[in-house]
Amino acid sequence: MQNRNISDIIEKYLKSILAESQKIEIKRSEIAEQFDVVPSQINYVIKTRFTIQNGYVVESKRGGGGYIRIAKVNLIDDxxxxxxxxxxxxxxxxxxxxxxxxxxxxxxxxxxxxxxxxxxxxxxxxxxxxxxxxxxxxxxxxxxxxxxxxxxxxx
Amino acid sequence: MQNRNISDIIEKYLKSILAESQKIEIKRSEIAEQFDVVPSQINYVIKTRFTIQNGYVVESKRGGGGYIRIAKVNLIDDxxxxxxxxxxxxxxxxxxxxxxxxxxxxxxxxxxxxxxxxxxxxxxxxxxxxxxxxxxxxxxxxxxxxxxxxxxxxx
DNA sequence: ATAATAATAGTCAATATTAGTCAAAGTTGG
DNA sequence: CCAACTTTGACTAATATTGACTATTATTAT
Missing domain, CATH: 1.10.1200.150 (Transcriptional repressor of class III stress genes, C-terminal domain)
Known part of the structure; x- marks a missing residue:
C-alpha cells in the first residue's frame, strides 16, 4: 500500500531496472541519497533481496569510481x-x-x-x-x- | 443478537471490506486500536474466522511497514x-x-x-x-x- | 616510488517497528 | 456448574533502520 517500507521500494526500483537490462551498476551513495536512507541500508537491501538464493550475483568495488553491480542469473542455463x-x-x-x-x-x-x-x-x-x-x-x-x-x- | 462480542464485530468489519475487494491489507495495531482491543485479539479473530476451510488465505510480515493480508480464494468443488x-x-x-x-x-x-x-x-x-x-x-x-x-x- | 589523503563500499551491533504465541483469566450458553 | 469461547497481556520472533567504525581502492603530494 502507501506505507510500505523503504527497503521494499528500493528493491522494487532496482528490480524494475533489472527487468530491462539483466545487469545494473549503481553507486551506493547515490541510491542512498535518492531514497533518503543511510548508505548501509543499500547493503541491507542487497543482502536480504539480491542473494544467489534470489537468483542474483553481486560484485562491488570500493574507492574512487567504486560501484555495486547486480546481475540476474538463470537457473536453467546454469x-x-x-x-x-x-x-x-x-x-x-x-x-x-x-x-x-x-x-x-x-x-x-x-x-x-x-x-x-x-x-x-x-x-x-x-x-x-x-x-x-x-x-x-x-x-x-x-x-x-x-x-x-x-x-x-x-x- | 445485537450485543455480539467484539471478535464477531471485527470479523464482520473485515468481511464487509472483503466483499468488495477480494483482498485486504491491514496493520494489526491500527485495527486493534480502532476496535479498542489488544493487538493479539486480531490474531485470534483471524485464526478462528479466516481459515482456509472458510476460503481465506492469510499472509503477514513483521518489522517496519509490516502488514497482515487476507485474501478470499475460490474453493474447489471436492x-x-x-x-x-x-x-x-x-x-x-x-x-x-x-x-x-x-x-x-x-x-x-x-x-x-x-x-x-x-x-x-x-x-x-x-x-x-x-x-x-x-x-x-x-x-x-x-x-x-x-x-x-x-x-x-x-x- | 612512497606516503598521505580522499573516495568509495562493507560490517556489525544497537535500536525501532512491527506481528505471533501461549497461557491465564474472564464470559457465556446450555 | 461445565465446556466452549473470548479477552488480555507478557513474552517472543522477524524485519527494518541507523550510524559508528572498518576496509579497500584511487588520487595527489612529496
Missing amino acids: TDVLDQLIDLIGESITTGKALQIIQSLYEDKLLTQKEANLVLATMDRTTLNFADKRMENAVRARILVSVLNRLRFAD | TDVLDQLIDLIGESITTGKALQIIQSLYEDKLLTQKEANLVLATMDRTTLNFADKRMENAVRARILVSVLNRLRFAD
Whole structure:
C-alpha cells in the first residue's frame, strides 16, 4: 500500500531496472541519497533481496569510481547454480531463505505457481511444527534439497 | 443478537471490506486500536474466522511497514473429499499409504504427474530421514495434510 | 616510488517497528 | 456448574533502520 517500507521500494526500483537490462551498476551513495536512507541500508537491501538464493550475483568495488553491480542469473542455463544452491542449503535452512529459493525457481520457470505453492506448503513452519528449531530447519533442508534434485530430471 | 462480542464485530468489519475487494491489507495495531482491543485479539479473530476451510488465505510480515493480508480464494468443488482424506490420515501415515493417496489425487486430476512426483519427493523416507519411525510418519502426515489443504483452492 | 589523503563500499551491533504465541483469566450458553 | 469461547497481556520472533567504525581502492603530494 502507501506505507510500505523503504527497503521494499528500493528493491522494487532496482528490480524494475533489472527487468530491462539483466545487469545494473549503481553507486551506493547515490541510491542512498535518492531514497533518503543511510548508505548501509543499500547493503541491507542487497543482502536480504539480491542473494544467489534470489537468483542474483553481486560484485562491488570500493574507492574512487567504486560501484555495486547486480546481475540476474538463470537457473536453467546454469546447472552450477543448482549445485551452488544445494551447497548453500547444507543441512539447515529457514523458511525465509527457502521461500527465496522457491521464488527463484518459479521466476526461472522450473516450477509453476501451483508447484511452488505446494512445495512451500510442505516446508512451512506450521506444517513441520517442531519444538526444536534446529530440527525444523534440518528437515526443511532435506525436503528442499530433495525437491531440487528432483528438478534435475525432466518429467 | 445485537450485543455480539467484539471478535464477531471485527470479523464482520473485515468481511464487509472483503466483499468488495477480494483482498485486504491491514496493520494489526491500527485495527486493534480502532476496535479498542489488544493487538493479539486480531490474531485470534483471524485464526478462528479466516481459515482456509472458510476460503481465506492469510499472509503477514513483521518489522517496519509490516502488514497482515487476507485474501478470499475460490474453493474447489471436492473439498469434502479432501476433508475425508485429512480425516483418514490423522496424525500418522506410512510411505505406502501416502503413495496411495497421492496416486488417487493424480487420478482425480487434482495433481499433475510432476506435482505428484514433487510431493512424493518431499515425504520420501530418505528425505525425512528420521531414526524414529513414529516421528517420520507423524511429520509425513503433517506434510500431506498441508498439501491437501493447499489443494482446496486454485492459484 | 612512497606516503598521505580522499573516495568509495562493507560490517556489525544497537535500536525501532512491527506481528505471533501461549497461557491465564474472564464470559457465556446450555 | 461445565465446556466452549473470548479477552488480555507478557513474552517472543522477524524485519527494518541507523550510524559508528572498518576496509579497500584511487588520487595527489612529496
